[in-house]
Amino acid sequence: MSALTLTVLGCGSSSGSPVIGCDCAVCQSDNPKNRRSRCSAWIEVAGKHFIIDTGTDFRQQALREKIPAVDAVLYTHPHSDHINGIDDLRAYCFRKKQAIDIYGNSFTMENAQSRFEYAFMPPCKHWNRPVLVPHILDGHGKTADIHGVSVQYFALPHGRWQVLGYKIGNIAWLTDISDIDETTIAALQGVEYLFIDCLMMEKYPSHLSFELAVDFSKKINAKQTYLIHTTHKLDFDAINAKCPPNVAMAYDGLKVTTEC
Ligand SMILES: [Zn+2]
Numbered sequence: 001m002s003a004l005t006l007t008v009l010g011c012g013s014s015s016g017s018p019v020i021g022c023d024c025a026v027c028q029s030d031n032p033k034n035r036r037s038r039c040s041a042w043i044e045v046a047g048k049h050f051i052i053d054t055g056t057d058f059r060q061q062a063l064r065e066k067i068p069a070v071d072a073v074l075y076t077h078p079h080s081d082h083i084n085g086i087d088d089l090r091a092y093c094f095r096k097k098q099a100i101d102i103y104g105n106s107f108t109m110e111n112a113q114s115r116f117e118y119a120f121m122p123p124c125k126h127w128n129r130p131v132l133v134p135h136i137l138d139g140h141g142k143t144a145d146i147h148g149v150s151v152q153y154f155a156l157p158h159g160r161w162q163v164l165g166y167k168i169g170n171i172a173w174l175t176d177i178s179d180i181d182e183t184t185i186a187a188l189q190g191v192e193y194l195f196i197d198c199l200m201m202e203k204y205p206s207h208l209s210f211e212l213a214v215d216f217s218k219k220i221n222a223k224q225t226y227l228i229h230t231t232h233k234l235d236f237d238a239i240n241a242k243c244p245p246n247v248a249m250a251y252d253g254l255k256v257t258t259e260c
C-alpha cells in the first residue's frame with residue numbers, strides 16, 4: 001500500500017472562470033473558489049507523478065503547485081481544454097533529459113500526434129521540444145500498469161465522442177462525460193473519492209447536469225464526491241448549499257489523500 005495524493009489542478013469548464021469579457025456575478029466574485037482553471041489533476045503515488053490532461057492552463061497550474069516531475073500523462077480526450085498545454089511538458093523532458101509516456105484511447109493518441117507532430121519526434125540535443133511516447137488504452141474496465149501503478153480505465157460517452165474515465169487506488173476521475181454505464185457504476189462502487197463532471201444546473205448534450213452528477217454519485221455510493229468541470233454559472237457557495245452532505249464543489253488546489 002502506498003499513499004496516493006490527488007491535487008485538483010483545475011476544475012473549470014472549457015472557458016475557465018472568470019470567462020473573458022463576462023460580467024456575471026460569479027465571474028466578478030471575490031471568492032477565490034470561483035476562479036477555476038481548466039480541468040486537470042496531479043496524482044502523486046509511489047514516488048511517481050501522473051497528470052490527468054494538460055489543458056490550456058497547465059503551465060500556470062504546474063507553477064502554482066510546484067509539480068517537480070511528470071512521469072506519465074493520462075489523457076481523457078483531445079478537446080483543447082484538456083490537451084492544449086501539452087507543449088509545456090517540455091520543461092519536464094528538459095529537466096530530466098527524458099521522454100514522457102502519455103496514455104489515452106486510440107482516437108486521442110492519433111489526434112495528439114496529428115496536432116502536435118513535433119512532440120513525438122526523437123529528442124534533439126537541446127531538448128527544446130516535448131518528447132512524448134504514446135501508449136494506447138483501448139477497451140473498457142481494463143487495468144494498465146503505468147510505471148508500476150495499477151490504473152483502471154473506462155470508456156464513457158461525451159456526447160458523440162468517447163472519453164476515458166480513470167480509477168487509481170480509491171479515487172475516480174470522470175470528466176467530460178454525458179452518461180455512466182452499469183459496468184462502470186459497479187466497478188466504482190463505494191469509491192472513496194469521486195470527481196465527476198457537473199457542467200451546469202441545466203441538461204447539456206455532452207456533459208452531466210448537477211442533478212445527473214448527484215444521481216450518479218448516489219448510484220456509485222461514493223464516500224465523497226467532488227463536482228468538476230463546472231462553468232461560471234455555478235457559484236461555489238450557492239451550489240455547495242444545494243449539495244447533499246457527501247457531495248461538494250471542487251476548487252483549484254483541493255488535495256485529497258488515500259491509499260493505493
Ligand atoms: Zn472539457
Ligand SMILES: [Zn+2]
Pocket residue numbers: 018019022023024025026027028232233
Ligand atoms: Zn460569468
Ligand SMILES: [Zn+2]
Pocket residue numbers: 077079158176
Ligand atoms: Zn470535452
